[in-house]
Amino acid sequence: MPMNAGVRPTRIRYRIIALIFLITTLNYADRATFSIAGEAASGELGLSAIQTGFILSAFAWAYVLAQVPGGLLLDRFGTKRVYAAAIALWSVFTFSQGFVGLITGLSAAATLFALRFLVGLAEAPSFPGNSRLVAAWFPGPERGTATAIFNSAQYFSLVVFAPLMGWLAHDYGWRSVFWVMGGIGVVAAAMFLLYIHGPDRHPSINEGERAVIRDGGGLVTMEANSHEGPRFTWANVRPLLTSRMMLGIYLAQYCINVLTYFFVTWFPIYLVKERGLNILEAGIAAAAPAACGFVGGLAGGFASDLILKRSGSLDRARKIPFVAGMVLATMIVTCVWLEAEWLVIAAMSLAFFGKGVASLGWAIMADVAPKRLAGLSAGVFNMFGNTAGIVTPIVVGYIVGTTGSFDLALAYVALHCVITIIAMTVIVGPIRRLELPA
Numbered sequence: 001m002p003m004n005a006g007v008r009p010t011r012i013r014y015r016i017i018a019l020i021f022l023i024t025t026l027n028y029a030d031r032a033t034f035s036i037a038g039e040a041a042s043g044e045l046g047l048s049a050i051q052t053g054f055i056l057s058a059f060a061w062a063y064v065l066a067q068v069p070g071g072l073l074l075d076r077f078g079t080k081r082v083y084a085a086a087i088a089l090w091s092v093f094t095f096s097q098g099f100v101g102l103i104t105g106l107s108a109a110a111t112l113f114a115l116r117f118l119v120g121l122a123e124a125p126s127f128p129g130n131s132r133l134v135a136a137w138f139p140g141p142e143r144g145t146a147t148a149i150f151n152s153a154q155y156f157s158l159v160v161f162a163p164l165m166g167w168l169a170h171d172y173g174w175r176s177v178f179w180v181m182g183g184i185g186v187v188a189a190a191m192f193l194l195y196i197h198g199p200d201r202h203p204s205i206n207e208g209e210r211a212v213i214r215d216g217g218g219l220v221t222m223e224a225n226s227h228e229g230p231r232f233t234w235a236n237v238r239p240l241l242t243s244r245m246m247l248g249i250y251l252a253q254y255c256i257n258v259l260t261y262f263f264v265t266w267f268p269i270y271l272v273k274e275r276g277l278n279i280l281e282a283g284i285a286a287a288a289p290a291a292c293g294f295v296g297g298l299a300g301g302f303a304s305d306l307i308l309k310r311s312g313s314l315d316r317a318r319k320i321p322f323v324a325g326m327v328l329a330t331m332i333v334t335c336v337w338l339e340a341e342w343l344v345i346a347a348m349s350l351a352f353f354g355k356g357v358a359s360l361g362w363a364i365m366a367d368v369a370p371k372r373l374a375g376l377s378a379g380v381f382n383m384f385g386n387t388a389g390i391v392t393p394i395v396v397g398y399i400v401g402t403t404g405s406f407d408l409a410l411a412y413v414a415l416h417c418v419i420t421i422i423a424m425t426v427i428v429g430p431i432r433r434l435e436l437p438a
Contacts, residue, residue: 019196023087031119057391064390136213239370246434304321362378
């Protein structure tokens with residue numbers, strides 16, 4: 001009889017995903033700080049729309065460039081040390097943005113670009129780290145839901161923090177946004193160090209839960225074997241860049257992130273400039289689409305795992321919610337013709353509910369990544385996806401700066417929703433784990 005027979009499994013993995021959710025909530029809130037504080041900061045510091053677009057894109061430049069190195073660091077040194085250091089660093093750089101303009105002789109635009117660049121550099125290991133933790137802690141039939149939980153934090157962060165940051169900027173000035181968010185991050189880094197462990201070494205897990213995870217395909221010993229992770233070679237990267245399935249997934253993630261980055265960069269500014277809201281009203285209004293995205297994210301993950309359990313088809317389980325969600329996301333273009341503010345918020349809410357349902361990219365990566373290259377695979381995936389964070393703020397900045405309107409910007413976002421559907425249905429093919437050559 002197995003040693004774990006009759007042992008009631010613990011549920012430590014649910015505590016782990018709850019903490020990952022909280023950390024990711026802060027992660028996205030720190031990305032959005034300048035979106036909330038940007039209108040007031042731009043007015044005080046004399047920044048143009050085009051300069052604002054470049055500042056909003058600075059995060060993604062570094063975030064994209066550091067994805068592959070970040071993934072390799074995770075594979076080599078383990079999630080706990082690398083991720084905790086990342087949280088502490090990005091919080092310090094967020095805090096520092098509150099001092100821009102107080103030191104004479106420094107260009108405000110250049111300093112803000114540099115500090116947001118450093119935030120992006122520090123945050124690079126975050127989502128590959130999340131993916132590694134889910135792959136280690138969750139069996140296959142639970143990964144869709146687990147991934148949806150941490151991925152939905154991007155919406156929940158604005159539900160919680162957009163009103164808070166809007167209130168801080170309105171009552172205490174835009175600098176207070178950066179100081180408060182940076183301080184919260186330092187506390188979060190300490191929490192991560194204290195509570196995150198691999199399933200093979202967590203002090204509270206029992207053998208019953210380890211067996212559930214292991215038997216379901218969870219990579220229980222991933223963290224213990226981190227020091228055996230492969231070094232960077234083009235031979236390791238080549239299979240990821242020559243697989244049609246992987247390239248289709250990368251393209252889909254890029255396009256879906258066009259919508260993400262419009263929301264976390266230009267959307268609050270759109271509400272102020274195009275719709276006439278003040279900064280406090282914009283912070284509150286941004287919470288409604290974010291809440292719908294959060295609900296959609298949980299619904300998409302739950303639906304995906306339910307389809308997998310009932311049909312046994314991983315391909316159907318991941319693609320059906322994805323396509324259905326992105327069809328709803330194209331509704332963002334209707335804001336071009338809507339006049340009433342409440343209708344605009346309703347259309348945005350529907351679009352972000354659909355985008356949340358479709359946010360299964362990280363679950364798909366946990367399904368397809370080669371076992372010994374989990375961090376590197378996630379890094380390459382996130383690098384392609386977050387290139388949208390470089391392009392989207394700059395393109396929208398030029399559109400708004402040259403046309404004086406957001407209409408073409410909304411059409412640009414909707415077009416990428418359509419391309420996302422094509423990538424997932426036509427290019428990807430059957431979803432399966434990529435096997436490396438011997």
